[in-house]
Amino acid sequence: MTVDCDPLIREIARDESLTRDLGDEEARMLIDWVTDWAGLLMEAARDEDDARKLIRRLSRRGKAIGRFVKLWCDPGKKERGGASQLAAAERFAWPLPNHSIEPPDLMHHILTWENQHPAE
Numbered sequence: 203m204t205v206d207c208d209p210l211i212r213e214i215a216r217d218e219s220l221t222r223d224l225g226d227e228e229a230r231m232l233i234d235w236v237t238d239w240a241g242l243l244m245e246a247a248r249d250e251d252d253a254r255k256l257i258r259r260l261s262r263r264g265k266a267i268g269r270f271v272k273l274w275c276d277p278g279k280k281e282r283g284g285a286s287q288l289a290a291a292e293r294f295a296w297p298l299p300n301h302s303i304e305p306p307d308l309m310h311h312i313l314t315w316e317n318q319h320p321a322e
Contacts, residue, residue: 210257211240220264223272228309235313236264266292267312274298275305295319 214220214236221229239260247253266288273285289298296315299308 210244210253211237214240214257214261214264217261220261221268224268224309225305227306228268228271231306231309231313232264232268235316236260263292266294267309267316270294271305271309271312275303275308 215233220236221232224232240257243256243260244253247256270285270288270292273279273288274282286298288294296312296319299311303311
């Protein structure tokens with residue numbers, strides 16, 4: 203069953219907590235990624251309740267990815283313990299960077315990995 207996804211996608215795109223503390227480039231990448239996946243999930247949803255559940259899960263993952271990028275790339279932090287703890291708590295499967303990386307590059311790396319290894 204196909205669900206009208208426009209209202210749900212608009213809801214995600216307007217959620218400021220998704221992109222809080224991110225730079226413009228990485229925020230744009232994250233919004234694009236979430237809305238692209240939202241459209242795919244809406245096509246797979248059985249009904250509106252299922253669609254909302256899938257969207258909540260996707261939104262939560264997007265917010266966690268944004269927080270990870272912010273924590274990992276925070277110039278005021280020399281240690282990345284908070285980002286590592288978040289990655290473990292969220293069960294992120296992508297490899298952690300082993301060096302300093304700019305936020306847009308890290309966001310691109312993560313979202314590319316996520317697209318190649320969708321959660322089951």
